[in-house]
Each structure stands twice: as structure tokens, then as C-alpha cells.
Amino acid sequence: MKPRINFVTLGVTDMVAMRAFYERLGLTASSASNPDVTFFDANGIVLALFGYHALAKDAGVSAGPVPAFRGVGVAWNAGSENEVDRIMAQAKSAGGTIKKKAEKVFWGGYSGCFADPEGHLWEVAYNPFMPIDAEGRVQLP
Amino acid sequence: MKPRINFVTLGVTDMVAMRAFYERLGLTASSASNPDVTFFDANGIVLALFGYHALAKDAGVSAGPVPAFRGVGVAWNAGSENEVDRIMAQAKSAGGTIKKKAEKVFWGGYSGCFADPEGHLWEVAYNPFMPIDAEGRVQLP
Numbered sequence: 482m483k484p485r486i487n488f489v490t491l492g493v494t495d496m497v498a499m500r501a502f503y504e505r506l507g508l509t510a511s512s513a514s515n516p517d518v519t520f521f522d523a524n525g526i527v528l529a530l531f532g533y534h535a536l537a538k539d540a541g542v543s544a545g546p547v548p549a550f551r552g553v554g555v556a557w558n559a560g561s562e563n564e565v566d567r568i569m570a571q572a573k574s575a576g577g578t579i580k581k582k583a584e585k586v587f588w589g590g591y592s593g594c595f596a597d598p599e600g601h602l603w604e605v606a607y608n609p610f611m612p613i614d615a616e617g618r619v620q621l622p
Numbered sequence: 623m624k625p626r627i628n629f630v631t632l633g634v635t636d637m638v639a640m641r642a643f644y645e646r647l648g649l650t651a652s653s654a655s656n657p658d659v660t661f662f663d664a665n666g667i668v669l670a671l672f673g674y675h676a677l678a679k680d681a682g683v684s685a686g687p688v689p690a691f692r693g694v695g696v697a698w699n700a701g702s703e704n705e706v707d708r709i710m711a712q713a714k715s716a717g718g719t720i721k722k723k724a725e726k727v728f729w730g731g732y733s734g735c736f737a738d739p740e741g742h743l744w745e746v747a748y749n750p751f752m753p754i755d756a757e758g759r760v761q762l763p
Contacts, residue, residue: 482709484648485665485698487760488745489630492693507625511762513752524626525759526667533693540695540735540743541722548689552633552674553742554681557626568623581682594681601694602681604629611654618666619628621652 486526489555491601492533494547499530502598505575524617547599554594554602558619561607562591568605569593577603627667630696632742633674635688640671643739646716665758688740695735695743699760702748703732709746710734718744 493499500510500519508521508528519530537544559565565583572595573579583593583605592606611619634640641651641660649662649669660671678685700706706724713736714720724734724746733747752760 482648482700482705482712483665484644484662484669485758486630486667486669486696487665487699487754487758488697489627490695490697490745492695503625507623513763520762521625522762524624524628525757526627527697527760527762528625528627529697536693536695537691539722540745542691542737542743544691544693545689547693548686548691550678550683550685550689551692551694552677552685552688553692553694554629554631554633554677555627556629556631556668556670558628559623564623571623581680596683602683604631604681613628616666617626617628619668621661621663621668622654 488527488529489523490529490531490536491597491599492536492544492547493530493599494533495599496530496532498598502576503528503530506572506577549600551601554604556604556606558611558613559605559607560613565591565593565605565607569595572603572605629668629670630664631670631672631677632738632740633677633685633688634671634740635674636740637671637673639739643717644669644671647713647718690741692742695745697745697747699752699754700746700748701754706732706734706746706748710736713744713746 511520521528577595581594590608652661662669718736722735731749
């Protein structure tokens with residue numbers, strides 16, 4: 482069975498504020514959400530918000546303090562440089578923090594980075610070498 | 623424009639070992655991969671491996687030491703309890719660490735958790751309330 486990613490779960494400390502941020506970004510919470518967990522459809526993959534300590538407990542690991550840099554990020558690929566700029570502006574206006582302004586990058590694309598209110602990183606990229614299909618999914622060579 | 627997740631990027635310190643782990647798990651590296659980055663198709667979402675420090679630099683943030691618990695996880699949803707068990711066994715045999723043995727959980731499903739060789743967390747779950755469609759995607763209510 483080929484591995485697949487169905488959920489990306491972000492551990493959060495303020496569920497109400499984080500849910501509100503992602504709603505301002507344009508996501509709609511599923512009716513399966515409750516005060517302990519929020520589920521958003523992020524185009525066939527579920528973005529879940531779950532308590533930071535609850536996530537550690539469920540995974541059977543110890544939670545230390547929330548790290549400033551987690552060494553994990555997600556990316557939202559756009560169809561043009563213009564679209565990247567629009568998304569970055571939307572993220573800022575929703576309450577995100579611009580970590581790197583969108584710019585042309587060495588590999589030939591155009592990308593920027595924002596953090597959500599608890600520091601989870603989102604890259605927003607236009608990659609001319611990895612086209613996006615009609616369903617909004619990146620096609621890998 | 624509705625937000626979507628196209629990539630999940632894991633910051634790694636040993637690219638060769640981590641690529642080999644995910645290949646043993648059953649993923650095939652895209653020809654777009656190179657020594658600095660590995661791309662896997664994880665059913666329409668790209669799982670990317672990228673240097674831990676390079677990821678921080680690209681995102682415009684400072685990297686501290688690699689955190690033991692990152693407060694982020696991904697999930698692979700299976701079609702049955704039996705399938706969860708098979709995936710957990712496959713992850714262990716590929717070199718993953720079982721953090722929580724698969725078991726029935728309070729919300730009515732069945733799940734376990736493993737970590738890859740650098741501690742990135744994977745939940746493997748069977749959720750009878752969130753069916754998986756023919757394309758292997760979770761349908762949220």
C-alpha cells in the first residue's frame with residue numbers, strides 16, 4: 482500500500498484564535514470540529530488543529546516548550562507570481578506574520594513565507610517547473 | 623482563493639538516510655529530486671525532504687537545535703483496523719520507531735503512531751466516521 486498523507490495536524494495552544502485565523506485565511510471548519518479539534522478541507526487533505534499537549538499525549542511522546550522553529554512547513558502552490566502576492570497579502574491581513582517577502586528564488590520560481598499566529602510556517606510558491614492540475618494539485622515529474 | 627496544502631516539507635539532517643527510510647516505507651522519489659531535496663508523491667500531496675537549516679533559511683527564520691517534539695504531525699488514514707496494523711508493521715520494518723501501538727481510541731477509531739528516523743510523527747488511523755473515497759482521500763462532513 483502506497484503511503485499517503487491524509488491529515489496535517491498542527492498542535493495549537495489557543496484553539497479559538499487559531500481557528501479564527503484559518504477561517505480568515507479562507508478555510509471553512511467541518512461540522513466534525515469541536516472545541517478540542519478543528520478540521521478544515523485543504524483541497525483533499527485535512528488541515529487539523531489539535532491541542533499541542535494533547536497531540537504529544539496521543540502520539541505517546543513528551544512535549545517540551547513550543548519550539549520557535551519546528552523544522553516542518555507546509556506549502557501552498559499558486560498558479561502565478563501575482564497569485565503568490567495576493568495570497569501573501571491575504572495571510573498578512575488575516576493576522577499572519579510575513580517571514581520572507583515573496584521574491585524570485587534561485588531555483589527559478591517565486592516564493593514567500595508567512596507564519597500563522599503560533600509560528601507554523603507556510604511557504605507560498607509559484608513553481609513554473611511543477612504545474613498545477615485542474616484539481617489544484619502539483620504534478621511531480 | 624481557497625487555501626490548499628500542496629507540500630509538507632520535513633526538515634532533515636541526514637538526507638540519504640531519510641530518503642532511504644521513506645523509500646523503504648513504499649514511496650518513490652520523483653526525478654525532480656536532487657541531493658538537497660527529495661520529492662515524493664503522497665497521493666496528490668508532495669512529501670518533501672529538505673535540509674533542516676536550509677528550511678529555516680528559506681523561511682527567513684532562525685533554527686535552534688532540532689526539537690524532540692515539533693508539535694506537528696501527519697496522518698495516514700487506512701481503510702480498516704487490519705490495514706492500520708499492516709502499515710505500522712511496515713513502518714517498523716522500514717526503520718521507524720513505534721511511539722504508540724495501534725489500539726482502539728476513545729473517539730471510536732483505531733490508531734497508532736510511529737516516528738521516522740528523525741522523529742517526525744505519523745499517526746496511522748482507521749476512522750469509521752470519516753470514510754475514504756476511491757482516490758484515498760478523507761471525506762469531511
